[in-house]
Amino acid sequence: MRILFITWLNPTTTDYALFLARAWQELGHEVHLLAPEIENTAHYRSGVPYLLAWSDPLFRQRVMDRRTEAVACSFQPDLTLVGGSPLISPSCMARLRGLTSSRIGYVISYNHLFSTAAVKAIQQSDFLLVHDTYLLPLLRGTRYGRREHVFWRPSMADPQEHRPLSLSAWDRQAYGAEIAFIGGCGQSRIDTLQPLAQHDLRIWGGRQWASVPGLSACFRDEPVYGLKKTKIYNAAQIVINMEDGEKQINAFSERVPEVLACGGFVLTEWRQDLERTSLIDGESVAIYHDRNDLCEKVRHYLAHPAERQRISEAGRRIVLREMTYAVGAAKLAQQFEAVLAARCCSAQPQG
């Protein structure tokens, strides 16, 4: 298959699109990753249009529309995946059908279903790829604007990126907290983390953390991505994974398999999709259900390093067996091939 994947490669979240693309390439598919972060070269970023107007969503979408059409014409994809909210306009998605014979999939990472752009993108799509299983029954169907083909992209890890490391003394000093949290700042996160400030808690994320009373001293104003994220997952005694209910309902973050693949210990908020995995609370992952539970479990696991070790080793085995991009990408590729086959069948003359 030739897959055109239009997506953000945002350093503040996971590089899931990059890992998926690489896994598909290793399966023999041809993938063109079209990401604004890569397309916008320094020449472009140093110019007036970028400096003045890139923050304007309509301008950004217009730029991406034109680039997408140019790439699609030369690459002629079988399949086009559109991510973001969305990164290209619905009218561009429609034009792609005329320019190529591609089937178009809309990738929904956060549940922004109430935005007009998302609804229009769903209407223009042949299939959907969602991260939250909560959306599966809402979107799957043949009537009322639903889509017949809705696939699930579970949380996965890349063992090349997320792996055990031997850390230097400096790394241990800088990243070896009792509790590490990486993520943006929001009221529920502030309320949840404040009681943990009595421990050696370190927070990496948005700069708003610097002005939160009681937590500002825990904040490290240092961007975290790539190798450094892997170091934190390796060095911290406990990595907290806290979800954002407005973004996702059943889904859990990629952070869970990523930390486990590093041989780290993750204490994650409960989410229903965890039950779709082989991970079991207290055996191969640690799960908390509310703030009091979180505080108790933090105390417990900090006091029991051998138990942490046992859980992270069991979790790592499960992740490497079942939750890697190599495994997930193969399943998704099979599902995409079914969409392409369905097109071929429907294109055959009847009788």
Next chain:
Amino acid sequence: MSAYLRHVLERANIGPCRTIRILRPQQEWAQRQLVDELATLYPEASIALTDQPDSDPCDLLVLPFMDELSELVRDERLRERTKILPDQLVLIYGLRWRHIDLVKGDGFELVLRRNRRSCGLIRTIRRLHTTRVALRLLRGIAPR
């Protein structure tokens, strides 16, 4: 591994890098981040921090900035006295938002010149309160 950095470098198809020099960023974590990331990608390479980017020939010169590209324009160590050769491969590395680009030395000079001009122009436009009008115009002429 930093899959993103590897992806950008592979995409540029730059070939082997035996010597890498990094314009020393202020923060210690930034120095270590750059050295460690590049050492993971090029384990055989000789990697060192420098304050004189034109003093030592190398296969790859890394010029980091924290938030804005204009920080490199203002960097004393890259002023006129410093001559980056036209053929020198330069990795521009925006640490905050992971803006990573590869250019040749003459391309880098162009980027700096363009940024200097753009910043001046934008200050003027903002002063004239015509940003909204300019935005509408720019939507119409959005570049490829």
